[in-house]
Amino acid sequence: MNNLNSLLLEGNLVKDPVFRSTAKGTPVCTFSLASNRFYRQDxxxxxxxxxxxxxxxxxLAENCYNLGRKGRGVRVVGRLKQERWNGADGKQHSKVTIVAEHVEFRPEFKKDKEKQSGEPEEIIPGDSPEDEDIPVLEEAEAVTF
Structure with missing residues (x-):
């Protein structure tokens, strides 16, 4: 019987995802996630x-590469994988990686996209200045395999 190895993690992409293929042609996408925790002290x-x-x-790798970009909010469901190897110095090394089974990208707001693309927002006649601070929410994108 397998032991439980499951996690749920939310955060933001630290940089744009990296895409590659294995020797057999299987797509692999890797990215780094920053997760913030706030707490009271003193x-x-x-x-x-x-x-x-x-x-x-x-x-899932193809979708993450196409949808992910630095700063984008993401929720990951997956498992931990530990890699072990002997370094050139003769010492044993270890690294823990998350293997994602489900990735959900948080909705992007129109103003966030504009900041990243550098393109000005389309001005529609009749818009009131009071509406400028209200972000426009686009649909959330969930990615599974």
Missing amino acids: SGLEKEVSFFDVETWAK
Whole structure:
């Protein structure tokens, strides 16, 4: 019987995803995720940031590469995988990676997309200035394989 190895993690992509294919042609996409934790201590609110490496495979890898970009919010469901190897120095090394089984990208707001693309927002006659601060929410994109 397998032991439980499952996790749910939310955060933001640290940089754009990296895409490659294995020797057999299987797509692989890797990205780094920053997850923030806020807590109270003594006189104020403290922030702790943890960084995680995530890998995706097959169709999920293609979708993550196409939808992911630096700063985009993401939710990952997956499992932990530990890699072990002997280094050139003769010491044993170890690295834990998250293998994603489900990835859900958070909705992007129109203003966020504009900042990343550098393109001006389309101006529609009749828009009131009061509406400028209200973000336009696009559909959430869920990616599974």
